[in-house]
Amino acid sequence: MRKYLHVLNIGIQNQLVYRVNFLFRACFGLLPLIAMISVWRTIYSGQSNDVGGYTLSQMISYYLVVTLVDMLTAVNEDDWQIAADIKDGNISQFLVKPIDYMRYRLCLFFAGRTIYTVVAIVPVAIFFFVQRQYLVLPGDAATFGWFALSIVMTALLQFFSAYAMALLAFWVLEVSTFIFILFAFEYLAGGHLFPLDILPPALANVLNYTPFPYQLYFPVSIYVGRTSGAALYQGLLTQFIWVVLAYLFARFMWARGIRKYSAVGG
């Protein structure tokens, strides 16, 4: 276990190098968020009824919390690095060392998210403060706890699915297009663009059978109070099952890929 703590430590030191990049990203990332909020404000001011049961404050809070969850859990460059490690033959060393590559990458992922959050929290907090009149808080402490638990599972699900996708590099030379295609679906079906429950109910139901909502939408919906009671526990269980499935799939991909691996350039 201690060796992974070392990896975490080294990862954090490495990531610190990119603090200016992270700040740059976090600040620019606020622009589309402002645009999105402006669009919804204009829509709400032009009509008297709610949109899909969301008040304006709930709608804006939705996007604010999406930003927060994204900051904490989004896979940044991990998938590109994993694919590059395979292509360049860098993973050979992990095959002979007593280090598990997946745990190694998971440590680096956590290190990256930690540093990103530490840097990005400044502009994000300022922005939250500016928008505070619209920011609704969860009803009670328990909701907040479930929200936090769900974020952890979201992070794991994000990581395992990105990891499994990156392992495609064992078979194809150029994985980026596949990553983008999956990412496009995740963007739409994960709730980045709009809350999924403003979709027609039939469509929203279908999406619930995919892992995508659990990669972002689910924790946010807990926060804004759209998922509660029995649906909450059922959702948490479903999310947990998706995490386990993604983990097993990633392990499976690795086991198959390693057989194909030919250590180019190692």
Added chain:
Amino acid sequence: MDHEDIKGRGEVATGGHGDIRPIALSLHPQVSLVTPCLGGSLRRYASLYAAMWKNSVVREMSFKTNFLLWIFVELLWFALQLSFFAVIYSHTDHIGDWTKWQVVLLIGTSHFVQQIFQALFLTNITQLSELIRTGKLDFMLLLPVNTRFIVSLRQVDLGGFVNAASALVVIGYALHRLDITPGMGQFACFALLMVAGVLIHYSLMLLLASISFWTVRAQSIVWGYYSLFNIARFPDAAFSGFFKVFFTFAVPMLLVANVPARLLAHTLTTPARMVLVALMCVVCFVVSEIGWRFALKHYTSASS
């Protein structure tokens, strides 16, 4: 809306077009290295550019599957933007004074500008930080051509033209739904506005990339680009106050697609807006040239 921006994450990590092959072209026998007069210089740059085109076509055609897959990825993201507004318009019938098909027209227009920009400039400019990091910029500075020219135009991304065509289809369909048949004059103005839009994108992107002379890696710059230029496809009526002023007069993102879309949709209140686009285009270009020269002055070679 930040759906396309993350896409920038891998843009640089992907192509691996980091080599400087096209540079060899300047030594190509048919390209004269002397510049006797302005006409000759223009001809020389034209033949240089033609050679770069040829090189790009050869390059793209050697990775056919990848070429097609990238077109598919771009189409998918385009569809994503459209579906976002489709969902919004299932809950409302107007954003400010913009109706549904007018917004579709706007998204098509913004996509068109962005794809043409991508085809001609994007890959080249995102490579700038890599050229600086590896010291390859030294070679370019030594070439007997304008460095900005070679840095900006080395490669052509042909997929961008295919995707620009898909944007035209969407624009055409939106016009059909709006029951509008634009006249020749409108078409001409629209085309000019498109050129101005692409140049505005280009100037701003070069300024953004010039930051990498000091710090910040390419991925973050592409990311910044997508975040910034995303704003172009939002209807201007959604904004007010400082944000609107800033993105009209400082970073004219709210002019690039909104003005031409309004022109076609007959909702342009005054032709002065079109003059403003032309004016901002010139301003952006001049500022980017100043910024570029300033950045070059601070260039200290990285490795060699």
